[in-house]
Protein backbone atom coordinates (compact mmCIF):
# COMPACT_ATOMS: atom_id res chain seq x y z
CA UNK A 1 0.00 0.00 0.00
CA UNK A 2 1.33 3.43 -0.94
CA UNK A 3 0.42 6.53 1.06
CA UNK A 4 -1.13 8.07 -2.05
CA UNK A 5 -3.00 5.00 -3.30
CA UNK A 6 -6.27 6.13 -4.85
CA UNK A 7 -5.16 9.75 -5.16
CA UNK A 8 -4.87 11.61 -8.46
CA UNK A 9 -2.09 14.16 -9.04
CA UNK A 10 -1.35 16.72 -11.74
CA UNK A 11 2.28 17.82 -12.08
CA UNK A 12 3.02 20.66 -14.48
CA UNK A 13 6.27 20.90 -16.40
CA UNK A 14 6.86 17.24 -15.53
CA UNK A 15 8.70 16.28 -18.71
CA UNK A 16 12.13 16.91 -17.19
CA UNK A 17 14.03 18.41 -14.27
CA UNK A 18 12.23 18.87 -10.97
CA UNK A 19 8.75 18.16 -12.36
CA UNK A 20 9.85 14.74 -13.62
CA UNK A 21 11.23 13.88 -10.16
CA UNK A 22 8.01 15.02 -8.47
CA UNK A 23 5.84 12.98 -10.86
CA UNK A 24 7.93 9.85 -10.27
CA UNK A 25 7.87 10.32 -6.48
CA UNK A 26 4.08 10.81 -6.39
CA UNK A 27 3.63 7.73 -8.61
CA UNK A 28 6.01 5.75 -6.35
CA UNK A 29 3.74 6.66 -3.41
CA UNK A 30 0.76 5.29 -5.34
CA UNK A 31 -0.78 8.36 -7.00
CA UNK A 32 -2.06 8.23 -10.57
CA UNK A 33 -0.42 11.13 -12.37
CA UNK A 34 -1.28 13.58 -15.13
CA UNK A 35 2.11 14.53 -16.60
CA UNK A 36 1.76 18.01 -18.05
CA UNK A 37 4.53 19.44 -20.21
CA UNK A 38 4.77 21.73 -23.19
CA UNK A 39 8.36 20.64 -23.91
CA UNK A 40 9.93 24.05 -24.33
CA UNK A 41 13.60 25.02 -24.03
CA UNK A 42 15.00 26.74 -20.93
CA UNK A 43 14.08 30.14 -22.45
CA UNK A 44 10.52 29.08 -23.32
CA UNK A 45 11.09 28.62 -27.04
CA UNK A 46 10.29 25.51 -29.11
CA UNK A 47 7.94 22.67 -28.39
CA UNK A 48 8.50 18.93 -27.96
CA UNK A 49 5.99 16.42 -26.58
CA UNK A 50 8.49 13.55 -26.34
CA UNK A 51 9.80 14.52 -22.88
CA UNK A 52 6.35 14.43 -21.25
CA UNK A 53 5.49 11.18 -23.01
CA UNK A 54 8.79 9.63 -21.83
CA UNK A 55 7.87 10.34 -18.19
CA UNK A 56 4.44 8.76 -18.69
CA UNK A 57 6.15 5.69 -20.16
CA UNK A 58 8.66 5.61 -17.28
CA UNK A 59 5.89 5.68 -14.65
CA UNK A 60 4.01 2.92 -16.46
CA UNK A 61 7.17 0.80 -16.79
CA UNK A 62 7.53 1.03 -13.00
CA UNK A 63 3.96 -0.27 -12.56
CA UNK A 64 2.26 3.09 -12.04
CA UNK A 65 -0.55 4.87 -13.87
CA UNK A 66 -0.03 8.09 -15.81
CA UNK A 67 -1.40 10.10 -18.70
CA UNK A 68 0.16 12.94 -20.67
CA UNK A 69 -1.22 16.45 -21.06
CA UNK A 70 0.66 18.71 -23.46
CA UNK A 71 -1.16 22.01 -22.77
CA UNK A 72 0.25 25.42 -21.85
CA UNK A 73 -0.18 26.01 -18.10
CA UNK A 74 -0.80 29.71 -18.60
CA UNK A 75 -3.64 29.16 -21.07
CA UNK A 76 -6.96 29.32 -19.21
CA UNK A 77 -8.67 26.56 -21.19
CA UNK A 78 -5.63 24.28 -21.43
CA UNK A 79 -5.14 24.58 -17.67
CA UNK A 80 -8.77 23.68 -17.08
CA UNK A 81 -8.37 20.71 -19.43
CA UNK A 82 -5.48 19.49 -17.27
CA UNK A 83 -7.81 19.05 -14.28
CA UNK A 84 -10.55 17.63 -16.51
CA UNK A 85 -8.06 15.10 -17.88
CA UNK A 86 -7.38 13.91 -14.32
CA UNK A 87 -11.09 13.54 -13.56
CA UNK A 88 -12.02 11.92 -16.88
CA UNK A 89 -9.04 9.52 -16.93
CA UNK A 90 -8.77 8.58 -13.26
CA UNK A 91 -12.18 9.55 -11.81
CA UNK A 92 -10.98 12.27 -9.42
CA UNK A 93 -8.43 15.01 -8.78
CA UNK A 94 -6.57 15.62 -5.51
CA UNK A 95 -3.04 17.00 -5.85
CA UNK A 96 -1.69 19.87 -7.96
CA UNK A 97 2.06 20.44 -8.17
CA UNK A 98 2.59 23.64 -10.18
CA UNK A 99 6.16 23.58 -11.44
CA UNK A 100 6.29 24.55 -15.14
CA UNK A 101 8.23 27.60 -16.19
CA UNK A 102 11.21 29.15 -17.91
CA UNK A 103 13.56 32.10 -17.46
CA UNK A 104 14.54 35.14 -19.50
CA UNK A 105 17.15 36.80 -17.31
CA UNK A 106 18.23 40.38 -17.84
CA UNK A 107 19.17 43.32 -15.62
CA UNK A 108 16.31 45.72 -14.91
CA UNK A 109 17.82 48.41 -17.16
CA UNK A 110 18.04 46.01 -20.15
CA UNK A 111 14.86 43.98 -19.78
CA UNK A 112 12.37 44.15 -22.65
CA UNK A 113 8.62 44.19 -22.14
CA UNK A 114 8.31 40.74 -23.74
CA UNK A 115 10.86 39.27 -21.27
CA UNK A 116 8.78 40.55 -18.38
CA UNK A 117 5.39 39.55 -19.81
CA UNK A 118 6.38 36.02 -20.86
CA UNK A 119 8.01 35.10 -17.53
CA UNK A 120 5.18 36.60 -15.47
CA UNK A 121 2.75 34.74 -17.70
CA UNK A 122 4.26 31.27 -17.44
CA UNK A 123 5.02 31.35 -13.70
CA UNK A 124 2.45 33.64 -12.09
CA UNK A 125 -0.48 33.20 -14.47
CA UNK A 126 0.50 29.53 -14.88
CA UNK A 127 0.16 29.03 -11.13
CA UNK A 128 -3.01 31.14 -10.96
CA UNK A 129 -4.77 29.17 -13.71
CA UNK A 130 -3.87 25.79 -12.22
CA UNK A 131 -4.79 26.75 -8.66
CA UNK A 132 -8.00 28.43 -9.88
CA UNK A 133 -9.28 25.38 -11.74
CA UNK A 134 -8.03 22.93 -9.11
CA UNK A 135 -9.66 24.86 -6.28
CA UNK A 136 -12.97 25.14 -8.12
CA UNK A 137 -13.10 21.35 -8.45
CA UNK A 138 -12.05 20.78 -4.82
CA UNK A 139 -14.46 23.39 -3.44
CA UNK A 140 -17.41 21.97 -5.36
CA UNK A 141 -16.55 18.50 -4.12
CA UNK A 142 -15.99 19.82 -0.59
CA UNK A 143 -19.38 21.56 -0.58
CA UNK A 144 -21.07 18.33 -1.61
CA UNK A 145 -19.12 16.00 0.66
CA UNK A 146 -17.90 18.20 3.54
CA UNK A 147 -14.21 17.41 3.60
CA UNK A 148 -12.14 16.57 0.55
CA UNK A 149 -8.59 15.30 -0.03
CA UNK A 150 -6.79 18.19 -1.69
CA UNK A 151 -3.18 19.36 -1.82
CA UNK A 152 -1.90 22.41 -3.69
CA UNK A 153 1.86 22.69 -4.04
CA UNK A 154 3.51 25.68 -5.68
CA UNK A 155 7.05 26.27 -6.86
CA UNK A 156 8.60 29.60 -6.01
CA UNK A 157 12.28 30.51 -5.74
CA UNK A 158 14.56 32.12 -3.20
CA UNK A 159 14.66 35.00 -5.70
CA UNK A 160 11.21 35.92 -4.33
CA UNK A 161 12.67 36.65 -0.88
CA UNK A 162 16.22 37.73 -1.58
CA UNK A 163 15.77 39.16 -5.11
CA UNK A 164 18.28 38.85 -7.92
CA UNK A 165 19.51 41.78 -10.00
CA UNK A 166 19.37 39.64 -13.17
CA UNK A 167 15.84 38.34 -12.62
CA UNK A 168 13.38 41.19 -11.97
CA UNK A 169 10.66 39.35 -13.94
CA UNK A 170 11.24 35.95 -12.32
CA UNK A 171 11.62 37.34 -8.75
CA UNK A 172 8.33 39.21 -9.07
CA UNK A 173 6.49 36.19 -10.47
CA UNK A 174 7.81 33.92 -7.73
CA UNK A 175 6.85 36.41 -4.99
CA UNK A 176 3.32 36.56 -6.42
CA UNK A 177 3.10 32.76 -6.34
CA UNK A 178 3.55 32.77 -2.55
CA UNK A 179 0.70 35.28 -2.22
CA UNK A 180 -1.67 33.28 -4.45
CA UNK A 181 -0.84 30.02 -2.69
CA UNK A 182 -1.24 31.37 0.83
CA UNK A 183 -4.55 32.94 -0.20
CA UNK A 184 -5.69 29.55 -1.51
CA UNK A 185 -4.62 27.96 1.80
CA UNK A 186 -7.00 30.30 3.60
CA UNK A 187 -9.82 30.00 1.05
CA UNK A 188 -9.82 26.19 1.08
CA UNK A 189 -8.99 25.43 4.73
CA UNK A 190 -12.60 24.68 5.63
CA UNK A 191 -12.74 21.87 3.06
CA UNK A 192 -9.54 20.25 4.38
CA UNK A 193 -7.46 21.31 1.39
CA UNK A 194 -3.88 22.46 2.09
CA UNK A 195 -1.66 24.77 0.05
CA UNK A 196 2.08 25.24 0.47
CA UNK A 197 4.98 26.75 -1.48
CA UNK A 198 8.49 25.41 -1.81
CA UNK A 199 11.69 26.93 -3.18
CA UNK A 200 14.02 24.32 -4.68
CA UNK A 201 17.62 24.31 -5.83
CA UNK A 202 18.58 21.69 -8.42
CA UNK A 203 20.69 21.00 -11.47
CA UNK A 204 18.26 21.20 -14.40
CA UNK A 205 18.04 22.74 -17.88
CA UNK A 206 17.07 25.98 -16.12
CA UNK A 207 20.21 26.19 -13.98
CA UNK A 208 22.68 24.69 -16.45
CA UNK A 209 23.06 28.03 -18.20
CA UNK A 210 25.82 30.62 -18.09
CA UNK A 211 27.83 31.12 -14.91
CA UNK A 212 25.14 29.49 -12.75
CA UNK A 213 26.02 26.08 -14.20
CA UNK A 214 29.25 25.70 -12.22
CA UNK A 215 27.42 26.19 -8.90
CA UNK A 216 25.20 23.18 -9.71
CA UNK A 217 27.93 20.88 -11.06
CA UNK A 218 27.67 17.17 -10.31
CA UNK A 219 30.47 16.00 -8.01
CA UNK A 220 32.73 13.20 -9.27
CA UNK A 221 31.88 11.17 -6.18
CA UNK A 222 29.82 11.38 -2.98
CA UNK A 223 26.40 12.91 -2.36
CA UNK A 224 24.97 14.82 -5.33
CA UNK A 225 23.59 17.91 -3.55
CA UNK A 226 21.77 19.34 -6.57
CA UNK A 227 20.11 16.18 -7.85
CA UNK A 228 16.42 17.16 -8.40
CA UNK A 229 15.47 13.91 -6.63
CA UNK A 230 16.56 15.54 -3.34
CA UNK A 231 13.61 17.96 -3.57
CA UNK A 232 10.78 15.53 -4.33
CA UNK A 233 10.54 13.74 -0.93
CA UNK A 234 9.25 17.03 0.57
CA UNK A 235 6.70 17.27 -2.25
CA UNK A 236 5.58 13.69 -1.63
CA UNK A 237 5.27 14.30 2.11
CA UNK A 238 3.30 17.54 1.71
CA UNK A 239 0.97 15.67 -0.66
CA UNK A 240 0.45 12.85 1.84
CA UNK A 241 -2.15 12.34 4.59
CA UNK A 242 0.59 12.96 7.19
CA UNK A 243 0.68 16.65 6.17
CA UNK A 244 -3.08 17.26 6.57
CA UNK A 245 -2.47 20.15 9.00
CA UNK A 246 0.47 21.70 7.14
CA UNK A 247 -0.79 24.66 5.12
CA UNK A 248 0.23 28.20 4.23
CA UNK A 249 3.96 27.55 4.62
CA UNK A 250 7.03 28.32 2.56
CA UNK A 251 9.91 25.83 2.41
CA UNK A 252 13.42 26.05 0.97
CA UNK A 253 14.64 22.61 -0.08
CA UNK A 254 17.81 21.20 -1.67
CA UNK A 255 20.49 18.64 -0.92
CA UNK A 256 20.00 17.37 2.62
CA UNK A 257 18.37 20.64 3.78
CA UNK A 258 14.81 21.78 4.37
CA UNK A 259 14.22 25.26 5.83
CA UNK A 260 10.80 26.55 6.87
CA UNK A 261 10.46 30.28 6.21
CA UNK A 262 8.06 32.52 8.10
CA UNK A 263 6.37 35.72 7.01
CA UNK A 264 8.69 38.77 6.98
CA UNK A 265 9.41 39.63 10.58
CA UNK A 266 9.26 43.07 12.22
CA UNK A 267 12.68 44.68 12.12
CA UNK A 268 11.64 47.81 14.02
CA UNK A 269 8.63 49.74 15.36
CA UNK A 270 8.37 53.51 15.55
CA UNK A 271 5.51 55.59 16.96
CA UNK A 272 5.03 59.32 16.80
CA UNK A 273 3.11 61.31 19.43
CA UNK A 274 1.77 63.51 16.59
CA UNK A 275 1.06 63.01 12.87
CA UNK A 276 4.28 62.12 11.01
CA UNK A 277 6.08 64.89 9.12
CA UNK A 278 9.29 64.94 7.09
CA UNK A 279 11.50 65.79 10.10
CA UNK A 280 9.95 63.32 12.54
CA UNK A 281 10.21 60.43 10.01
CA UNK A 282 13.89 61.28 9.53
CA UNK A 283 14.53 61.52 13.27
CA UNK A 284 12.84 58.18 13.90
CA UNK A 285 14.24 56.11 11.00
CA UNK A 286 17.60 57.79 10.30
CA UNK A 287 19.47 56.19 13.17
CA UNK A 288 17.97 52.77 12.50
CA UNK A 289 19.12 52.70 8.88
CA UNK A 290 22.56 54.13 9.70
CA UNK A 291 23.32 50.99 11.66
CA UNK A 292 22.09 48.68 8.86
CA UNK A 293 24.31 47.14 6.17
CA UNK A 294 23.68 48.84 2.79
CA UNK A 295 22.42 46.80 -0.19
CA UNK A 296 25.28 45.01 -1.98
CA UNK A 297 26.18 45.43 -5.65
CA UNK A 298 25.83 41.72 -6.35
CA UNK A 299 23.59 38.70 -5.97
CA UNK A 300 23.95 37.23 -2.51
CA UNK A 301 21.69 34.51 -1.16
CA UNK A 302 21.76 34.85 2.62
CA UNK A 303 22.39 31.56 4.38
CA UNK A 304 19.10 30.34 5.82
CA UNK A 305 20.44 27.07 7.19
Ligand SMILES: NC(=O)c1ccc[n+]([C@@H]2O[C@H](COP(=O)([O-])OP(=O)(O)OC[C@H]3O[C@@H](n4cnc5c(N)ncnc54)[C@H](O)[C@@H]3O)[C@@H](O)[C@H]2O)c1
Nearest residue numbers: 013017018038039040072073100101157201202204205206
Ligand atom coordinates in the same frame (compact mmCIF):
# COMPACT_ATOMS: atom_id res chain seq x y z
N1 LIG B 1 16.36 24.35 -10.74
C1 LIG B 1 16.43 25.19 -9.72
O1 LIG B 1 17.46 25.32 -9.01
C2 LIG B 1 15.22 26.01 -9.36
C3 LIG B 1 15.34 26.98 -8.36
C4 LIG B 1 14.22 27.71 -7.98
C5 LIG B 1 13.01 27.47 -8.61
N2 LIG B 1 12.93 26.55 -9.61
C6 LIG B 1 11.63 26.34 -10.23
O2 LIG B 1 11.40 24.95 -10.37
C7 LIG B 1 10.50 24.75 -11.48
C8 LIG B 1 11.04 23.66 -12.39
O3 LIG B 1 12.21 24.13 -13.00
P1 LIG B 1 13.41 23.19 -13.50
O4 LIG B 1 14.62 23.71 -12.84
O5 LIG B 1 13.04 21.76 -13.32
O6 LIG B 1 13.46 23.62 -15.03
P2 LIG B 1 13.35 22.79 -16.39
O7 LIG B 1 13.61 23.78 -17.47
O8 LIG B 1 14.20 21.56 -16.34
O9 LIG B 1 11.83 22.30 -16.43
C9 LIG B 1 10.76 23.17 -16.69
C10 LIG B 1 9.70 22.39 -17.46
O10 LIG B 1 8.56 23.25 -17.61
C11 LIG B 1 8.04 23.03 -18.92
N3 LIG B 1 7.26 24.21 -19.33
C12 LIG B 1 7.74 25.47 -19.57
N4 LIG B 1 6.73 26.27 -19.92
C13 LIG B 1 5.59 25.53 -19.90
C14 LIG B 1 4.22 25.81 -20.15
N5 LIG B 1 3.81 27.04 -20.52
N6 LIG B 1 3.31 24.81 -20.00
C15 LIG B 1 3.70 23.56 -19.64
N7 LIG B 1 4.99 23.23 -19.41
C16 LIG B 1 5.92 24.21 -19.53
C17 LIG B 1 9.26 22.80 -19.79
O11 LIG B 1 8.91 22.14 -21.00
C18 LIG B 1 10.14 21.97 -18.86
O12 LIG B 1 9.95 20.59 -19.04
C19 LIG B 1 10.33 26.11 -12.14
O13 LIG B 1 9.14 26.72 -11.67
C20 LIG B 1 11.52 26.89 -11.63
O14 LIG B 1 11.31 28.28 -11.67
C21 LIG B 1 14.01 25.82 -10.01
